[in-house]
Amino acid sequence: xxxxxxxxxxxxxxxxxxxxxxxxxxxxxxxxxxxxxxxxxxxxxxxxxxxxxxxxxxxxxxxxxxxxxxxxxxxxxxxxxxxxxxxxxxxxxxxxxxxxxxxxxxxxxxxxxxxxxxxxxxxxxxxxxxxxxxxxxx
Numbered sequence: 001x002x003x004x005x006x007x008x009x010x011x012x013x014x015x016x017x018x019x020x021x022x023x024x025x026x027x028x029x030x031x032x033x034x035x036x037x038x039x040x041x042x043x044x045x046x047x048x049x050x051x052x053x054x055x056x057x058x059x060x061x062x063x064x065x066x067x068x069x070x071x072x073x074x075x076x077x078x079x080x081x082x083x084x085x086x087x088x089x090x091x092x093x094x095x096x097x098x099x100x101x102x103x104x105x106x107x108x109x110x111x112x113x114x115x116x117x118x119x120x121x122x123x124x125x126x127x128x129x130x131x132x133x134x135x136x137x138x
Contacts, residue, residue: 002048006055010048014041063094096127106130 017034024031037044047053070090077083096103110125117125 002051002055007048010045013037063098066094092127099128099131101127101130 014037017037021031021034021038024034026032026035047055077086092107093103096106106127110130113125123129
């Protein structure tokens with residue numbers, strides 16, 4: 001259904017941008033949007049090839065809203081490194097929540113594991129793999 005109904009619409013957008021895109025100044029709102037389309041078109045087409053990719057990104061946008069609101073608070077965190085650390089922890093906690101993992105339990109376990117975990121397998125203890133990692137040990 002995506003290929004049948006969405007593909008023609010996507011191609012009309014691409015053709016319109018190709019023929020009319022240069023008429024808009026690059027720094028204008030429309031020009032900026034068109035540059036975004038040009039630069040990300042291949043990635044944008046992924047939803048046509050892979051049915052697991054949602055057509056819209058409302059879930060991602062809603063998850064990022066909290067970070068955007070929190071960003072203002074980070075301006076006064078005291079030190080640039082502290083702000084970077086805070087953002088890293090928030091990202092990790094959000095990834096836990098997105099993967100139905102308890103952030104507190106994950107951090108308690110992951111902090112102990114990182115001492116002995118091989119750097120070549122750094123992806124294994126990430127939140128999206130953590131439940132599988134725990135179940136494999138039991």
